[in-house]
Amino acid sequence: MYDDEELSAIREAKESWEAATLDPTLDRHGERKSRFATVSNREVDRLYTPEDVADLDYDEDLGFPGEEPYTRGVYPTMYRGRTWTMRQFAGFGTAEETNERFRYLIDEGQTGLSTAFDMPSLMGIDSDDKMSLGEVGKEGVAVDTLRDMEVLFDGIDLAEVSTSFTINPSAPVIYAMYVALADRRGVPREELRGTLQNDMLKEFIAQKEWVIPPEPSLDLVTDTIEFAVAETPKFKPISVSGYHIREAGSTAVQELAFTLADGFAYVEACLDRGLDVDQFAPQLSFFFNSHNSLFEEVAKFRAARRIYATVMDEWYGAEADASKQLKFHTQTAGQSLTAQQPLNNVARVTIQALAGVLGGTQSLHTNSFDEALALPSEQAVRVALRTQQIIAEESGAADIVDPLGGSFAVESLTDETEAEAMAYIEEIREMGDGSVRDGVLRGIDQGYFHREIQESAYEYQERVDDGEETVVGVNAYEIDEDTRPDLLKVDETTRERQLDRLESVKAERDDDAVAASLDDLRDAVAAGENVMPEIVTAVKAYATMGEIMEVFEAEHGAYRERIGVA
Ligand SMILES: C[C@H](C(=O)O)C(=O)SCCNC(=O)CCNC(=O)[C@H](O)C(C)(C)COP(=O)(O)OP(=O)(O)OC[C@H]1O[C@@H](n2cnc3c(N)ncnc32)[C@H](O)[C@@H]1OP(=O)(O)O
Numbered sequence: 001m002y003d004d005e006e007l008s009a010i011r012e013a014k015e016s017w018e019a020a021t022l023d024p025t026l027d028r029h030g031e032r033k034s035r036f037a038t039v040s041n042r043e044v045d046r047l048y049t050p051e052d053v054a055d056l057d058y059d060e061d062l063g064f065p066g067e068e069p070y071t072r073g074v075y076p077t078m079y080r081g082r083t084w085t086m087r088q089f090a091g092f093g094t095a096e097e098t099n100e101r102f103r104y105l106i107d108e109g110q111t112g113l114s115t116a117f118d119m120p121s122l123m124g125i126d127s128d129d130k131m132s133l134g135e136v137g138k139e140g141v142a143v144d145t146l147r148d149m150e151v152l153f154d155g156i157d158l159a160e161v162s163t164s165f166t167i168n169p170s171a172p173v174i175y176a177m178y179v180a181l182a183d184r185r186g187v188p189r190e191e192l193r194g195t196l197q198n199d200m201l202k203e204f205i206a207q208k209e210w211v212i213p214p215e216p217s218l219d220l221v222t223d224t225i226e227f228a229v230a231e232t233p234k235f236k237p238i239s240v241s242g243y244h245i246r247e248a249g250s251t252a253v254q255e256l257a258f259t260l261a262d263g264f265a266y267v268e269a270c271l272d273r274g275l276d277v278d279q280f281a282p283q284l285s286f287f288f289n290s291h292n293s294l295f296e297e298v299a300k301f302r303a304a305r306r307i308y309a310t311v312m313d314e315w316y317g318a319e320a321d322a323s324k325q326l327k328f329h330t331q332t333a334g335q336s337l338t339a340q341q342p343l344n345n346v347a348r349v350t351i352q353a354l355a356g357v358l359g360g361t362q363s364l365h366t367n368s369f370d371e372a373l374a375l376p377s378e379q380a381v382r383v384a385l386r387t388q389q390i391i392a393e394e395s396g397a398a399d400i401v402d403p404l405g406g407s408f409a410v411e412s413l414t415d416e417t418e419a420e421a422m423a424y425i426e427e428i429r430e431m432g433d434g435s436v437r438d439g440v441l442r443g444i445d446q447g448y449f450h451r452e453i454q455e456s457a458y459e460y461q462e463r464v465d466d467g468e469e470t471v472v473g474v475n476a477y478e479i480d481e482d483t484r485p486d487l488l489k490v491d492e493t494t495r496e497r498q499l500d501r502l503e504s505v506k507a508e509r510d511d512d513a514v515a516a517s518l519d520d521l522r523d524a525v526a527a528g529e530n531v532m533p534e535i536v537t538a539v540k541a542y543a544t545m546g547e548i549m550e551v552f553e554a555e556h557g558a559y560r561e562r563i564g565v566a
Pocket residue numbers: 075076077078079080081082085087089112114162164165166194195197234236239243244285286287327328329331362363
């Protein structure tokens with residue numbers, strides 16, 4: 001953006017500034033540390049100047065919001081047109097309690113819903129399974145059958161509100177239940193809006209919740225995408241997630257690179273299926289973490305959009321604008337919250353949420369300050385939501401599109417992040433047969449991702465232990481405290497109430513219809529057909545989550561990870 005003459009003038013001026021102004025100050029006072037780095041241990045410079053962005057081409061690298069390469073945002077007006085979706089992740093107990101929390105959040109001004117499921121539902125087992133003991137309704141809502149979904153969305157208009165479902169191995173079943181619920185209520189499938197997390201690759205990489213092995217899992221994800229394209233065009237069948245990769249201890253660059261690699265693996269799986277890129281790509285969505293280093297995070301989000309637009313165009317031949325726009329949800333970093341002095345978390349969350357907004361997120365969850373201690377209390381959830389409302393309506397951050405665009409520091413960090421993430425993606429591609437899909441699957445099999453993340457997590461902890469990384473209230477500014485906030489307690493009768501409902505559903509349903517639907521599903525699985533229509537039929541007959549997931553496990557076997565801990 002500067003010509004050679006201007007750049008050399010700036011270089012000379014900087015040299016004189018260093019000699020005349022900076023050096024005497026350094027001699028007198030020095031600096032607080034010999035090295036300044038982000039939470040990902042990326043060293044940052046004292047000062048950035050046009051020299052650091054000398055290679056930046058405004059048209060090619062930045063452009064305008066709503067235009068390629070979307071570095072400055074996917075919409076031309078961004079939050080001046082509509083603020084991001086405020087989408088607090090919620091769920092606990094039975095469907096009744098979660099329905100009540102959903103309505104509370106809507107009343108408080110939340111603009112989208114986001115469902116947290118309990119561990120049995122996440123793992124595709126029923127509440128009456130002995131493996132579910134102690135877990136029913138604990139970390140999220142318990143869903144065994146369509147009946148639970150009917151209660152969960154009681155009084156909520158499916159055509160009005162967009163709902164996210166954080167669920168992975170058993171995602172096709174929850175998706176089928178949502179479609180079945182819409183059918184029952186007479187809501188056209190085309191009207192359904194929402195997002196299924198359904199990102200199995202990151203499960204094998206980081207979160208480690210799976211049922212069947214990676215390849216058939218990827219096939220199942222592809223089934224849901226194919227079904228969504230045909231049946232629910234406004235619904236996002238996948239939220240390719242870096243959040244859990246980061247929470248497992250990766251750096252910002254690893255989070256970005258592994259997430260995009262997973263995204264490209266799904267693109268390739270859909271292309272292999274014979275789908276047209278411009279048909280399915282607009283329905284893909286992403287999900288990132290937002291951590292403490294404000295500028296690093298903003299750079300990550302901006303680099304994500306630029307890489308995605310370029311790769312979708314150049315590698316996969318995408319033509320439609322919507323196929324090249326990376327749209328993402330952001331959640332503030334749970335891992336950064338401290339149990340010590342929990343109110344300090346409000347400040348952390350504010351900075352992280354601001355990074356998401358300055359980075360152009362489409363949807364945001366702000367963590368509650370008590371989340372290092374328990375599921376969020378109502379008061380803590382309200383403060384978290386109010387934090388978003390304050391950023392949206394008081395801070396002015398929503399009034400200027402890409403306000404950090406053009407900052408020498410942020411542009412330079414964006415470039416660095418992009419280059420390093422692309423190098424990772426190329427490395428992953430080379431690990432396989434030349435496709436990202438194969439590289440990711442081999443990387444999982446060989447423990448590559450696990451090792452990379454583990455190393456970063458270890459290094460971070462070392463820095464905290466050495467005091468190089470300050471964690472306020474933990475390794476600095478500690479206090480003696482014996483007060484604890486009021487924590488949410490999950491009602492101990494949850495399991496009993498859930499088992500009663502499951503038992504009554506089983507007593508009332510037509511067992512022959514259930515058996516027939518499960519047989520049809522088994523046949524579809526064995527024939528390698530898209531299984532979504534059969535799952536929809538099975539959930540309508542009130543087949544349970546566990547009964548349906550067993551069909552897949554019987555066919556493909558349960559996955560066991562081969563890697564160990566170094
Ligand atoms: C950690 C935890 C765990 O594991 O336990 C988790 O994972 S929790 C994970 C929780 N995950 C989530 O909550 C995922 C949430 N994801 C999403 O909501 C989606 O996938 C998303 C990222 C694409 C965001 O979708 P969204 O509907 O909220 O937002 P959009 O940006 O699509 O906006 C909604 C509508 O408004 C329009 N719109 C928005 N802004 C503008 C603007 N400035 N000008 C014109 N139109 C605009 C859009 O085009 C769209 O319309 P139209 O619809 O007509 O196009």
